[in-house]
Amino acid sequence: MSPGAAGISPRVTFAGVAEDYGEKRAAVDAAVARVLARGQFILGDEVRRFEEEFAAWLDVSEVVACANGTEAIALALQAAGVRAEDEVVLPANTCVPTLAAVRLARAWPRLADVDPDTLTLGAENAERALTPSVRCILPVHLYGGVADVDGLSRLARREHLALVEDCAQSHGASAGGRLTGGFGQTAAFSFYPTKNLGAYGDGGAVATSDPAIADRLRQLRQYGWSRRDHAEIEGWNSRLDEIQAAILRVKLPFLARENARRREIAERYDAAFARVPLRLLASRPGTTAARHLYVVRLDRRDAFREFLSERGIETAIHYPEPLHLHPAYAFLGYPKGSFPVSEAACETVVSLPIHPRLADTQVEEVIESVLRYFESPQ
Numbered sequence: 001m002s003p004g005a006a007g008i009s010p011r012v013t014f015a016g017v018a019e020d021y022g023e024k025r026a027a028v029d030a031a032v033a034r035v036l037a038r039g040q041f042i043l044g045d046e047v048r049r050f051e052e053e054f055a056a057w058l059d060v061s062e063v064v065a066c067a068n069g070t071e072a073i074a075l076a077l078q079a080a081g082v083r084a085e086d087e088v089v090l091p092a093n094t095c096v097p098t099l100a101a102v103r104l105a106r107a108w109p110r111l112a113d114v115d116p117d118t119l120t121l122g123a124e125n126a127e128r129a130l131t132p133s134v135r136c137i138l139p140v141h142l143y144g145g146v147a148d149v150d151g152l153s154r155l156a157r158r159e160h161l162a163l164v165e166d167c168a169q170s171h172g173a174s175a176g177g178r179l180t181g182g183f184g185q186t187a188a189f190s191f192y193p194t195k196n197l198g199a200y201g202d203g204g205a206v207a208t209s210d211p212a213i214a215d216r217l218r219q220l221r222q223y224g225w226s227r228r229d230h231a232e233i234e235g236w237n238s239r240l241d242e243i244q245a246a247i248l249r250v251k252l253p254f255l256a257r258e259n260a261r262r263r264e265i266a267e268r269y270d271a272a273f274a275r276v277p278l279r280l281l282a283s284r285p286g287t288t289a290a291r292h293l294y295v296v297r298l299d300r301r302d303a304f305r306e307f308l309s310e311r312g313i314e315t316a317i318h319y320p321e322p323l324h325l326h327p328a329y330a331f332l333g334y335p336k337g338s339f340p341v342s343e344a345a346c347e348t349v350v351s352l353p354i355h356p357r358l359a360d361t362q363v364e365e366v367i368e369s370v371l372r373y374f375e376s377p378q
Helices: 017-038 045-058 069-079 096-104 123-128 149-159 211-221 242-273 301-310 327-332 340-348 360-375
Strands: 062-066 087-091 108-112 134-137 162-166 186-190 204-208 225-227 294-297 349-352
Touching: 017 045, 017 242, 045 062, 045 204, 045 242, 062 069, 062 211, 069 096, 069 162, 069 186, 069 204, 069 211, 087 096, 096 108, 108 123, 108 327, 123 149, 134 149, 149 162, 204 211, 242 294, 242 360, 301 349, 301 360, 340 349
Parallel strands: 087 108, 087 134, 134 162, 162 186
Antiparallel strands: 062 204, 186 204, 294 349
16 A cells, blocks of 8 residues: 555545444444353354355355455365366456465466456456366456356356356445355355455355355365264365454444445546546446445556655555466466456556545545646646
């Protein structure tokens, strides 16, 4: 994130996590106290009830909670049938955890470029990445926008592939009135503190409407046990703790309202920025974004961020490098130029504050500062 000018605290924060706790403090403190008094901290009643409540919110039959969003993706892949050395198609423009999760599942990543308007994976680019060893397509609903779930679902059915959604940034996004998390055999969620539904620590979950997959997920997240101390399959230790589950139960009823506030802010930004040379993200027809991030694209990104920072407005970059250009993933063998849309996006994207704790005056401050930047000599 861009620092405040001369070390001054920003007037408009990027994430608003502390403000979120301030709003919900009494309920959160009571929930944590309830867990501490009960004395059960792993896979107890709070986790079970959160799983049920989140499944009902998503309109899926099962949610299986786990330790974090990265492991949620890996578990989702394994539960959907991805095995060691199977290939998984995923976008080059996403956060490292998506690829890290593929490797945790012992699978091999096959990268694809993204749509230039939405910066998410579409069916045409996914199809270009297919090989005989591909067993799964892993779309990422990046920034809270929705990937091409209709086209990718058709492609997956035609090619007999699993479809696993990365919903880490899309809590409450929808396509055709159906929430993300309900299109694949499995779908992975993150509850990192800055997410639309965030814990106050790490947390994740996998959603599915297949009871057999849900049973496998419950085995995988706890050592492969079919009963205590009896491992049927090789498993993990990936469990959401009771305190975080209790906090998430407090926060879930606020999610729809807070998403609506994010969309309201995004609409105000969209209207104001239509008259300046910023490239705004598009949403696919028939979809509603969760607006986890508000991403714009422009040249001279560093000057833009510094201008806003001097006015007390925090910004961020999501993300500065496409996956294939990270040194850790050079072994994949994709040279620079392999995914031109992703590479161009990573050089120009900037994220502006959009969290639901922003006051109207702060939203106007962001808008005024952005417009003033384009009025000043460049």
